[in-house]
Amino acid sequence: MHSNGLCALVTGASMGIGKAIAFILAEQGYAVVCAARTTAKVEDTAAQIKEKGGRAIAVTADVARINDVQRMVDEAIRAFGTINVLINNAGGPLAGVLSPSPKSQDEFFSLMQRFMFSTVSDADWKKIFETNFFGVYNCTRAVLPIMLENNSGTIINITSKAGKIKTPVVPGMSAYATAKAAVARFTEVLAFELSCMGSAVRINAISPGMVAVSYHENLPPEERAMFRKPEEIQDILLRILNDASINGEVFSSETMTTWYQELREGNE
Numbered sequence: 001m002h003s004n005g006l007c008a009l010v011t012g013a014s015m016g017i018g019k020a021i022a023f024i025l026a027e028q029g030y031a032v033v034c035a036a037r038t039t040a041k042v043e044d045t046a047a048q049i050k051e052k053g054g055r056a057i058a059v060t061a062d063v064a065r066i067n068d069v070q071r072m073v074d075e076a077i078r079a080f081g082t083i084n085v086l087i088n089n090a091g092g093p094l095a096g097v098l099s100p101s102p103k104s105q106d107e108f109f110s111l112m113q114r115f116m117f118s119t120v121s122d123a124d125w126k127k128i129f130e131t132n133f134f135g136v137y138n139c140t141r142a143v144l145p146i147m148l149e150n151n152s153g154t155i156i157n158i159t160s161k162a163g164k165i166k167t168p169v170v171p172g173m174s175a176y177a178t179a180k181a182a183v184a185r186f187t188e189v190l191a192f193e194l195s196c197m198g199s200a201v202r203i204n205a206i207s208p209g210m211v212a213v214s215y216h217e218n219l220p221p222e223e224r225a226m227f228r229k230p231e232e233i234q235d236i237l238l239r240i241l242n243d244a245s246i247n248g249e250v251f252s253s254e255t256m257t258t259w260y261q262e263l264r265e266g267n268e
């Protein structure tokens with residue numbers, strides 16, 4: 001793998017979409033800071049990148065904890081000098097209240113029942129919101145000053161169609177959906193502020209649609225075929241990174257066959 005001299009920090013890089021993003025960025029020459037809470041898994045992501053000739057470090061961090069986030073940023077700077085790209089990917093409908101992830105779709109749906117608003121505890125609701133929204137907030141707070149100082153950098157937030165107004169959701173998603181809606185709006189408003197400041201730092205979001213991750217593994221092949229693969233995020237991810245005119249967008253992939261096609265047909 002070649003080096004492009006840039007550093008990308010990816011949260012939730014231990015599996016699923018975040019792990020795929022870490023590999024994609026390493027292939028593009030980025031030194032990758034792979035962060036998540038499960039040390040063994042996040043170390044595995046970094047080790048696989050290094051085995052292929054890329055540059056990576058693993059950091060154990062909970063994005064909902066400010067001290068962890070600051071340590072993660074400090075370790076990134078120590079290893080690679082600066083942070084050019086931040087991917088705020090860590091999260092999920094049960095993130096913050098469940099680890100490891102559910103083993104099957106059935107387990108996922110039955111667990112979600114526990115999080116119906118009428119029965120969920122205040123602590124669990126806030127923990128899901130905190131991980132999915134304040135995780136993004138904390139990492140952006142910690143990394144943005146570095147990017148402002150460099151007058152360059154790109155932040156990409158992974159949101160969800162669960163956060164889109166008038167979109168069907170699974171029962172039990174009030175904290176998750178509300179947090180993802182907040183992430184989308186935060187993206188738009190912060191991008192606007194950055195452009196008002198004359199800053200070259202950009203912030204965008206991707207709503208990836210239904211992507212097959214750990215708890216979809218046991219699904220019958222015909223159901224699994226309805227899901228995207230995590231690595232399919234590559235087209236839109238690289239398009240955002242490489243096109244300096246894209247700022248404040250929330251890309252969704254609900255109807256198109258590929259994100260790139262949607263970007264071309266829906267947003268250009």
Ligand SMILES: NC(=O)c1ccc[n+]([C@@H]2O[C@H](COP(=O)([O-])OP(=O)(O)OC[C@H]3O[C@@H](n4cnc5c(N)ncnc54)[C@H](OP(=O)(O)O)[C@@H]3O)[C@@H](O)[C@H]2O)c1
Nearest residue numbers: 012014015016017036037038062063090091092160210211
């Ligand atoms: N899969 C889909 O269909 C889909 C659809 C729309 C949006 N998304 C979004 O895509 C993103 C990635 O989800 P995924 O589907 O790839 O799920 P996943 O396979 O469960 O991965 C979630 C990742 O986030 C990490 N994580 C969770 N809570 C964390 C915390 N507090 N601090 C740091 N890391 C944390 C997990 O690692 P640890 O448990 O080790 O911390 C893991 O690496 C999420 O933001 C999710 O909302 C997914």
